[in-house]
Amino acid sequence: xxxxxxxxxxxxxxxxxxxxxxxEIRTKSFENDYRFDQVFNNVLSKPKLLYVVEAMGGGxxxxxxxxxxxxxxxxxxxxxxxxxxxxxxxxxxYFDSRVNMIFVKNFTRxxxxxxxxxxxxxxxxxxxxxxxxxxxxxxxxxxxIGRFLFSNSGIPIFYTPHGYSFLMxxxxxxxxxxYRKIEQICAKCNCTTVSCSYGENQETLKLTRRAVDxxxxxxxxxxxxxxxxxxxxxxxxxxxxxMRVFTLxxxxxxKNPELFNEIAKRxxxxxxxxxxxxxxxxxxxxxxIEITGWKSREEALSISMSCDIFLLTSLWEGLPISLLExxxxxKPVVVSDVIGNRDVITNxxxxxxxxxxxxxxxxxxxxxxxxxxxxxxxxxxxxxxNINNMTQKYTSLYKEALVNGExxxxxxxxxxxxxxxxx
Numbered sequence: 468x469x470x471x472x473x474x475x476x477x478x479x480x481x482x483x484x485x486x487x488x489x490x491e492i493r494t495k496s497f498e499n500d501y502r503f504d505q506v507f508n509n510v511l512s513k514p515k516l517l518y519v520v521e522a523m524g525g526g527x528x529x530x531x532x533x534x535x536x537x538x539x540x541x542x543x544x545x546x547x548x549x550x551x552x553x554x555x556x557x558x559x560x561y562f563d564s565r566v567n568m569i570f571v572k573n574f575t576r577x578x579x580x581x582x583x584x585x586x587x588x589x590x591x592x593x594x595x596x597x598x599x600x601x602x603x604x605x606x607x608x609x610x611x612i613g614r615f616l617f618s619n620s621g622i623p624i625f626y627t628p629h630g631y632s633f634l635m636x637x638x639x640x641x642x643x644x645x646y647r648k649i650e651q652i653c654a655k656c657n658c659t660t661v662s663c664s665y666g667e668n669q670e671t672l673k674l675t676r677r678a679v680d681x682x683x684x685x686x687x688x689x690x691x692x693x694x695x696x697x698x699x700x701x702x703x704x705x706x707x708x709x710m711r712v713f714t715l716x717x718x719x720x721x722k723n724p725e726l727f728n729e730i731a732k733r734x735x736x737x738x739x740x741x742x743x744x745x746x747x748x749x750x751x752x753x754x755x756i757e758i759t760g761w762k763s764r765e766e767a768l769s770i771s772m773s774c775d776i777f778l779l780t781s782l783w784e785g786l787p788i789s790l791l792e793x794x795x796x797x798k799p800v801v802v803s804d805v806i807g808n809r810d811v812i813t814n815x816x817x818x819x820x821x822x823x824x825x826x827x828x829x830x831x832x833x834x835x836x837x838x839x840x841x842x843x844x845x846x847x848x849x850x851x852x853n854i855n856n857m858t859q860k861y862t863s864l865y866k867e868a869l870v871n872g873e874x875x876x877x878x879x880x881x882x883x884x885x886x887x888x889x890x
Contacts (some may be wrong), residue, residue, distance in 0.1 A: 516544070571586055614653045663682065663786045790807075
């Protein structure tokens with residue numbers, strides 16, 4: 468038995484996701500996609516692409532895995548990386564065997580002049596050996612080190628913040644000021660910033676005109692296979708008939724467990740599930756909250772599929788993969804009004820964007836509209852927020868930078884941003 472917010476359909480697989488893309492999805496167009504295709508072309512083959520990734524965990528890890536596995540047919544890919552607590556133990560198994568993995572032992576999350584300088588020279592040595600045609604830096608630490616290292620190399624350099632550090636609300640005002648100043652200085656380097664959401668791109672344009680946004684996307688084919696496997700292996704679960712609201716991720720300040728807990732306390736008749744663990748797990752005190760701890764990909768998906776509504780109370784985001792996956796599973800989504808969330812969800816069209824606790828409660832209770840909004844969200848993922856769309860744009864972007872040189876490429880970036888601005 469499912470809660471009143473569940474999306475019902477004819478078959479077991481259809482309860483989770485429909486593989487049929489109807490004419491509404493096929494004909495739906497995204498203006499941003501059209502502008503991108505107007506500007507960038509795809510012409511070269513098999514250049515060497517070096518990814519520098521310090522934050523190899525969580526959503527960034529998923530993003531990197533999906534992207535490089537789809538780019539490897541057209542590029543020789545090398546990843547210089549660090550690991551975090553959230554990095555899976557078997558992380559190498561996630562990557563295509565053709566992807567070259569190079570561990571940077573001095574990559575650390577915290578700022579350390581000594582370690583950061585050692586990482587600088589490690590990456591320099593790696594680049595000297597590989598001689599990449601393109602370098603793409605991911606997250607703030609790699610972005611700072613890499614932009615100074617490669618700025619005058621003559622190589623096309625790209626940087627994706629995955630959420631700017633100066634927007635993180637768990638930092639002091641002084642630290643955020645310093646982070647913003649560092650980004651302003653680095654933005655003067657010879658580099659193009661590729662944001663993963665519209666909102667992040669708007670922040671980037673305050674720092675530099677060399678900015679493009681390519682929205683995150685999920686691998687629908689792979690996700691369907693995983694869903695089928697989970698359904699096949701899934702054990703019969705007992706359900707007490709209550710609506711089930713879930714979220715997924717590290718229980719940290721960013722994810723705002725305090726608000727999640729307050730919402731649960733206001734709705735004792737509903738079961739709330741947090742898939743994950745973290746340092747602020749002690750803030751989830753409501754008796755109707757279950758903390759699952761860290762689960763395997765398959766286990767986490769199985770729990771998600773058994774739930775009715777996806778809730779995201781974050782204080783800041785890039786563009787969360789967990790949100791896109793929930794949308795594809797046709798789960799009604801209720802999110803906080805922050806960059807990343809509000810770039811994907813339009814209030815009362817494909818979900819709910821909330822500020823106050825009363826708005827979250829009202830959205831969860833609005834079962835009359837859940838099905839319609841969830842279907843709209845599903846359509847958005849199928850037609851826009853998917854890995855094929857994302858890969859095609861990155862391939863075009865990289866190859867355009869190689870073919871036409873610095874001046875022509877910069878003019879095309881400016882043209883693209885002008886088209887977006889005039890819309």
